[in-house]
Each structure stands twice: as structure tokens, then as C-alpha cells.
Amino acid sequence: MAFENLSPVSDSVIAHAALLNEQSLASVIKVHSRQGGLPEMENLNITIIGVRESRGAVDSIESTLDFTAIRKALYALFPGNWHTKIGDLGDLEPGESSLDTFYALKEIITQLVKNNIIPLILGGSQDLTYALYRAFDGLDQMVNLVNVDGHFDLGNSSLPITNKSYVGRIIVDQPYNLFNYSNIGYQTYYNSQEEIDLMEKLYFDSFRLGSLTSELSAVEPVMRDADIVSLDLSSIQSEVLGYMHPHNVNGFNGREICAIARYAGLSDRVSVFGIFEYNLQKYNDTGASLIAQLLWYFIEGVNFRINERLQDRDVNFLHYSVPVDDELLSFYKSTVSERWWIEIPFMKGVNNKLKRNTLLPCTEDDYINACNQEIPERWYKAKRKNEV
Structure with a gap:
């Protein structure tokens, strides 16, 4: 069973939710609790899953990840005029090795995508994106991956996979399902000339941070063609995230990154959305609040999808x-x-x-x-x- 490795949402979050306004998301989200078990999947359109895995981080993230602060911030928000059914399936615990976590996550994502349920993944190291990609192996389709990141993350594909090399592994590992890779918001000084040249050689798309901040609407058509969107929190200005990633002095601001998340949600094609490089800090309510709003804006976008039938080009x-x-x-x-x-x-x-x-x-x-x-x-x- 794909979901047997998921642990329920903590009792402290559920107790907090009970105190919130009855019109908040706390009363809308179907929660995997210790008492009630998993929600009925057939009634869900969107699911939230935390993945407590960070061993692939080159710059070490705290080994124990806790998404409590994000959940509390999200549950306290008010939904828009939404029609989608949202579930919180709890957390995937780390396996014996990171590859075990990858396999368990892959099985969960495959099951959800097959059932037209969009998973929203909260994770540690961004190499978890590799598992999201491999989830499409049995779905008989080419995959377009969009990475919102200051880095290309191509790395050295001959070495063990990390959060700096997972894209390189996606490119070289069989089966070859990748059709296109797009990077949103790269910063030139974070990427070697070799990586920049490889992006050009493979005809991948890349958009510099500076060019997007003056014309953010350029993100929309890229997202419209994506199957998987992976967002690295280090692509956001450090002060906006409460200095979760203190060395990233440049990046998207809060409004820009929320608009990008909404563009991803609006895409008729995006079927997996992941937020990675969450670095737990004791009193970082700022970062947790922004991540909760990223989830909110993605869900808002999903609720405004048009699902235009491109096959019927003679109509509309x-x-x-x-x-x-x-x-x-x-x-x-x-x-x-x-x-x-x-x-x-x-x-x-x-x-x-x-x-x-x-x-x-x-x-x-x-x-x-x-x-x-x-x-x-x-x-x-x-x-x-x-x-x-």
C-alpha cells in the first residue's frame, strides 16, 4: 500500500486547528490524524505531504524536519471561493537510506497522479525532485520539469545524487522521460560556465532572476507547459524567509514568489508541486508563514484552471x-x-x-x-x- 509509510499530522497541529475560526482552512482540509486515520482519497483533488528527508543536502539541513509551523500557518488562512477538496496526508518518514525514501515517495506520487490528485510536497533537500520525476515512469508520457531556483542543479551525475546534482541524474538515468527542463530565476554567479553551456547545448530554457523581476508574466507560459514544478526556497531573498538561507541576499521577493506559485497552480498541466530546502529554525514564523502562503496561492491557481481543450482547435x-x-x-x-x-x-x-x-x-x-x-x-x- 503506497500510503502505509505516512505518519499522521501531529496532535499539536490538530489541537491548534480546533481553536481556529470555523471558516478557516482548518475546517476545510481533511486531515490524516492518529484518531481518524487517512481521509478518503476519492474525495480529494489536492493533497499535502511532508517529506522528512534531508540527507541529500550538500550544505547540511537539520536532520529532523518538522512542518508543524507551516501547517499551523496554513490552517489559519481563509480559503477563497474554492471548489477543490484538500487533504493533508501527514509526513513521510525517512527510510533507512535516502533511496528508500525516494522509492516510497515515488510510489505515493504515482498513485496520486494516476487518480488525478495533485500532491503538494514539503521537503528537505531538493534531490527529492528526482523521486517526483521517477513517479512518471509508469505513466507513459514525456515529462517537463520546471525548477524555481538560483542554481541549475546539474552537478556531477557520476557521483551520488545530491540537491546540487539531481537534475544531472534526471538527464542521464534511464528510462529517459525528460522532454524539457526549465529554470526560473537562475543567478549567473551561482552556476559554472560549463553548466550554462550545457543548458544551451541541451536546448533547455533558463530565465535570469533580473529579467523576470521586470517581466514576471514570462513565467506563465513556462508553467503552463510543466508537469512537475520544484521550488527551492533558497531562490527567495533571505530576509523575506526570516533568514532561513542567510547567504541568499538576492532572489524573488514575497509577492513575486507567490505570483509564481499561482502561475503553477493555474497551469492545466502541472500535476506535482514541491517546495524544498526547508530549514527548520526554532522561531522562524516568517518563513513558515510565507511557505503557507505559497501553498495557498498554488491552490488558488488550481481553483481557477480553465482546462482548455487544445485538441479542439477549431472551437474557441x-x-x-x-x-x-x-x-x-x-x-x-x-x-x-x-x-x-x-x-x-x-x-x-x-x-x-x-x-x-x-x-x-x-x-x-x-x-x-x-x-x-x-x-x-x-x-x-x-x-x-x-x-x-
Whole structure:
């Protein structure tokens, strides 16, 4: 049974929840308690799971993780006009080795995704993302991974997996399910030139912190194409998190990171969302409050999903053909959401990763730039990956 390794939410959290306003999330979330056991899965759309594993951290995180402060802060918030059913399944305890934890987490995520339940993972070291990715092995699909992080985390894939090398392991380990990796908010001085060159060579997407803070809406189409979103808390300014990661003087501020979490929730495709590198500090209510709000904004986004049927392109979509050099680019605009997509053509006779013409999320600016004879960079990279 995939969920047998989950321990219930602590009695102190449940006692705290009983004292909260009856309209708060405490009265909405179905909680895995010692007395009541696990909630009924078929009644849930979103589940929260803590993973008390941090052995993959290069810069050591406290070995014992406790998500009590986050839960107390989250339960005290008020829901919006939401229709989703939320469950808190408690915590996954560390296995005998980190690989044992990976396996248990993989089994849980696979089960939830198969049942169209979105897991929200709270974790220690970010190498747990590897387990989220491996959960898709049996789901017969290519995977797009988005990492909100100042680092690319490519590392040395020939060494044991860590929170600085898990992306490299995702790239080289079989089975090869990764179609695209996107980094949101990288900071150049945290990444070697070798890693930067490798990102370009593999046609992966990367967005510098400085460019996004002036145009945060560029995150939306990237999230719209993601299956897994992994958020490293060290991508946030240290003062905003109550100096949980004191050396990260630059990063996203509180409003920006909450907007990014909401973009992830709004994506019709995102099926796993993880928040990692939680470093327990005794009196860090600031960090716990911000993480609770990240969860809130993701759930808010899920409640406003449109679930547009891209297969029915003749309905509720406008089609624009734009000749650029030797290419004829096809853009589609939804008349419902006013979001844009660009078509990546399927190339017959090429052993590619796409089985049909695929729509890649884009922005209206991409369309305007194409009209000015500029090919969108993300379209070019996706097309090149398709040809490999």
C-alpha cells in the first residue's frame, strides 16, 4: 500500500486547528490524524505531504524536519471561493537510506497522479525532485520539469545524487522521460560556465532572476507547459524567509514568489508541486508563514484552471499563420482565456520525442515579435529537441 509509510499530522497541529475560526482552512482540509486515520482519497483533488528527508543536502539541513509551523500557518488562512477538496496526508518518514525514501515517495506520487490528485510536497533537500520525476515512469508520457531556483542543479551525475546534482541524474538515468527542463530565476554567479553551456547545448530554457523581476508574466507560459514544478526556497531573498538561507541576499521577493506559485497552480498541466530546502529554525514564523502562503496561492491557481481543450482547435481558438524566413509559424489564441500557443510541427521520418503536432505555450509578445520576423527562442529550442 503506497500510503502505509505516512505518519499522521501531529496532535499539536490538530489541537491548534480546533481553536481556529470555523471558516478557516482548518475546517476545510481533511486531515490524516492518529484518531481518524487517512481521509478518503476519492474525495480529494489536492493533497499535502511532508517529506522528512534531508540527507541529500550538500550544505547540511537539520536532520529532523518538522512542518508543524507551516501547517499551523496554513490552517489559519481563509480559503477563497474554492471548489477543490484538500487533504493533508501527514509526513513521510525517512527510510533507512535516502533511496528508500525516494522509492516510497515515488510510489505515493504515482498513485496520486494516476487518480488525478495533485500532491503538494514539503521537503528537505531538493534531490527529492528526482523521486517526483521517477513517479512518471509508469505513466507513459514525456515529462517537463520546471525548477524555481538560483542554481541549475546539474552537478556531477557520476557521483551520488545530491540537491546540487539531481537534475544531472534526471538527464542521464534511464528510462529517459525528460522532454524539457526549465529554470526560473537562475543567478549567473551561482552556476559554472560549463553548466550554462550545457543548458544551451541541451536546448533547455533558463530565465535570469533580473529579467523576470521586470517581466514576471514570462513565467506563465513556462508553467503552463510543466508537469512537475520544484521550488527551492533558497531562490527567495533571505530576509523575506526570516533568514532561513542567510547567504541568499538576492532572489524573488514575497509577492513575486507567490505570483509564481499561482502561475503553477493555474497551469492545466502541472500535476506535482514541491517546495524544498526547508530549514527548520526554532522561531522562524516568517518563513513558515510565507511557505503557507505559497501553498495557498498554488491552490488558488488550481481553483481557477480553465482546462482548455487544445485538441479542439477549431472551437474557441483563433489561428494566425506568420511567415518568418523559411518557416510558417502557426499561432493559436484562446477566445476564452486570451492565452497564446505556437505549434511545433511533427517531423515524419525523424526519431523524435513528439508523436504529433504539439502546441507550445507562448505569449502575445512572441506573436508580435514573429510578425517582426523574430523566431521565438522557446519555439526554436523545442523544435531542435524534436529533431534530436
